[in-house]
Amino acid sequence: DAMVIQNPRYQVTQFGKPVTLSCSQTLNHNVMYWYQQKSSQAPKLLFHYYDKDFNNEADTPDNFQSRRPNTSFCFLDIRSPGLGDAAMYLCATSVGGSTDTQYFGPGTRLTVL
Amino acid sequence: GQSLEQPSEVTAVEGAIVQINCTYQTSGFYGLSWYQQHDGGAPTFLSYNGLDGLEETGRFSSFLSRSDSYGYLLLQELQMKDSASYFCAANNAGNMLTFGGGTRLMVKP
Numbered sequence: 001d002a003m004v005i006q007n008p009r010y011q012v013t014q015f016g017k018p019v020t021l022s023c024s025q026t027l028n029h030n031v032m033y034w035y036q037q038k039s040s041q042a043p044k045l046l047f048h049y050y051d052k053d054f055n056n057e058a059d060t061p062d063n064f065q066s067r068r069p070n071t072s073f074c075f076l077d078i079r080s081p082g083l084g085d086a087a088m089y090l091c092a093t094s095v096g097g098s099t100d101t102q103y104f105g106p107g108t109r110l111t112v113l
Numbered sequence: 114g115q116s117l118e119q120p121s122e123v124t125a126v127e128g129a130i131v132q133i134n135c136t137y138q139t140s141g142f143y144g145l146s147w148y149q150q151h152d153g154g155a156p157t158f159l160s161y162n163g164l165d166g167l168e169e170t171g172r173f174s175s176f177l178s179r180s181d182s183y184g185y186l187l188l189q190e191l192q193m194k195d196s197a198s199y200f201c202a203a204n205n206a207g208n209m210l211t212f213g214g215g216t217r218l219m220v221k222p
């Protein structure tokens with residue numbers, strides 16, 4: 001089945017230790033998104049790529065970076081995780097039209113010790 | 114800025130009907146989406162309204178009034194498995210979604 005896959009599902013890192021989360025898709029969608037979701041809150045958009053065009057949300061901290069080496073894969077790098085970065089990180093994809101459904105992966109739950 | 118308001122919690126009994134309201138203030142508005150999220154799970158798409166009126170998909174319906182900047186999600190014949198969080202989200206240019214704070218629905222026997 002075509003889908004959005006995120007690895008790992010659970011990630012534990014230490015304060016200040018860089019971590020990379022990965023997302024892959026078999027939907028061949030043009031747009032990939034990274035969201036941060038903290039407990040009992042709405043998903044908050046961090047970045048999105050339309051093909052290789054990178055778009056950073058204005059309030060995304062510099063500590064967060066992203067890479068999209070090809071259509072299928074997208075990575076979220078957290079350079080120096082702080083305790084406040086502990087959250088669920090959701091990857092999503094869409095075809096690219098303004099009314100298209102976004103398809104979410106299962107998420108990676110990040111714990112920062 | 115952009116904001117969507119929805120109730121934080123709703124409780125209903127099995128078999129009942131529940132309506133979750135959403136009001137929005139957003140620029141570049143294309144339409145209103147609804148997503149369901151079970152605890153620990155990913156948001157899954159439920160419904161989209163690009164035009165005013167009612168969209169029906171099985172037990173779920175969604176409504177939009179652009180003139181009132183208002184929409185709702187209607188869930189009929191509630192089942193225990195419907196217990197989840199429900200998010201309204203505004204579709205903006207470039208298919209950006211701005212989410213409301215979410216409504217936690219608890220369905221009781």
